[in-house]
Amino acid sequence: MLFNSFEFLIFLPIIVFGFYFIDHKYRWGWLLLGSYLFYSFHEPELLILLLISTITDYFCGLKMADASHKLKKLYLGLSLTVNLGMLFIFKYLGFFTNSVNDLFTFFGVELTTQENMGSYNFSNILLPVGISFYTFQTLSYTIDIYRGAIKPERHFGIFALYVAFFPQLVAGPIERASRLIPQLRSHVKVNLPNIKKGLILIAWGFFLKVVVADRLGIYVDTAFAKPDSPHGFALTLGAIFFMFQIYFDFSAYTSIALGVAKTIGVELMQNFNRPIFATTVSGFWKSWHISLMQWLRDYVFLPLGGSRGSKAKTIRNVIILFFVVGLWHGASWTFVIWGLLNALLLILDFGTAKLRKKVFDSLGLKKRSIDLIGWFFGVSYIILTLVFFRAPSLNDALTYIEHMFQFKSMHVNILESYFELILSIIFILGVQTVHYYKGNDKIYDLVIGQPAYVRWSYYVAYVFIIALFAINRQNTFIYFQF
Incomplete structure (x- = not known):
């Protein structure tokens, strides 16, 4: 169900x-x-x-x-x-x-x-x-x-x-x-206050799924259906949209799961902690799919020795860990490559930490600037690796990446609807603003404690948005296939 x-x-x-x-x-x-x-x-x-x-x-x-x-x-x-x-x-x-x-x-x-x-x-x-x-x-x-x-x-x-x-x-x-x-x-x-919190989390999850993630999925499906498209900007936007689609889709499931459990007095663990705002690669993986990464840390990475041994052993353990991460997500070489590419980035991250610090110190960069640089390169790399996650085959993934950087055309409106394109971007910015200030699990703070007229304004706006903008396709959640 x-x-x-x-x-x-x-x-x-x-x-x-x-x-x-x-x-x-x-x-x-x-x-x-x-x-x-x-x-x-x-x-x-x-x-x-x-x-x-x-x-x-x-x-x-x-x-x-x-x-x-x-x-x-x-x-x-x-x-x-x-x-x-x-x-x-x-x-x-x-x-x-x-x-x-x-x-x-x-x-x-x-x-x-x-x-x-x-x-x-x-x-x-x-x-x-x-x-x-x-x-x-x-x-x-x-x-x-x-x-x-x-x-x-x-x-x-x-x-x-x-x-x-x-x-x-x-x-x-x-x-x-x-x-x-x-x-x-x-x-x-x-516990009525707890039940209310659960219902708000459920409603938020529905919004993330049927309004935002499924809407982004239409553009993503269209872009990935033609990996050899001459529209490089459209392919790049498709890859960016997929990063947000999978994040919002899984975040939606987790929000609903936490909300449903909360209505019967059970507190499930949070599975996300604003991963897209992480400024380091390790920070991203500590806040993305938290329960899986903690499981693999405790039952795979640490029994192998973790990062306690030599650098060579640490590198070996990271490669094994992310090989399992990739294979767990799907029985395909595209997922394995995706996992190993993330392992490579983590290895480069801790392997060049001292060198980067010297360079940044010599340039006199402040922490905020360093964090912004780390965020930009980290997110860009993640977007690129997720092409392997989404593509049906290695050949399609390589073709897609090749044509992403062939900007022969500025065309991005592959759905032939600028309204849908602009609406998707507005929803991404809106959700990310909420997540930045409230995180994934505190969305009910925006509602609970507000005056009655504010709460009811939210309720009416929610019903209006769902009725007007929901994608009525009953798409399964992406992580159901794993």
Whole structure:
């Protein structure tokens, strides 16, 4: 079920009202039932994988509680094998098979042909929605038990709800058991101010999605459909718009997720902290998709040694980290290249830090000027790398970048509507102004505490903007494909 669907507008009030009318002892069952309905609304068979992951990690968690170190390793291995195995089969098997086949073909060895592939057409394997998110979430649970950081949850229903909690099930944030499970157990009372905050976050998320992100997506789709276009300025603007589209799209999902959870007394972690305003590359990655980067830091980067060893080892660890970042986002070499390009920028960033400081000091530049330079080059590089993220193939990405810098034409109005173009720019500037002053998670501060006439002016303006400018396409959120 999509957040931006009519079904969800019916589903959410039923879940919230039911939650507060049901006795506290049975609320977990109500939320679990709602979560399974939410996830399986269009594809009930996907519940099978979710249940396999849930049962496996519940069992492994309990068994690790009092097991010897050797047995703990065995049960952790079982958890990793089942979860990563399902992720590999449903997300990466086709990519791996095709890559190996292409490699051997390059050396003149034909491994498979379309004739003998028969029914083994891996490209037809369905990618379960949200599998990357709930796999990482439930793996953090078993790994933390193995490390002794948490105790296993013995109530199967509560644990199942932790895995399947519908506000953040399909696109995060990726929550840790130590943070979410206690909240799912807590006795929540009706808190009208908190519910109002949640509703405002939901409304803001809807606006970001159906008015801004989906509108930008129309221009982006048109630009990327013709990577060899002679209109270099239009391609450049398409790349810039895509950076904002993916940011607003994911920010929209997170705002709705945080708002929905808040209406039932659960505080999910913030997944964004104004990343586009970061003045350093490391600052951008610390504030973009925060839950994923923290997960990879704790379970991949630090176990490899982090940045504690030699420079060579640090570089190796950064490359591995961003290889995983790229591959996590999609089973394609375009995502891998995107991740590795970001690794390269981070390596250059910390590798040239001393040299840059000497240059800036010799030029007498103030911190504000240095930050502005860092922001400009950082954002420009991110826009360029995101072409690989958006393009359907490496060839399309390279063609797109090549033609971006061929300014044979000043034409940018590829939609044949200057109104839409100007409107998109106005919305970008407006949203970024709000994010600059209030961030992603404090939007309700603009409304709560204001006089009644100001609040109602906001409400009327919101309804008017949604009715007039919403893109009625019910597009899925970009991160649903990951």
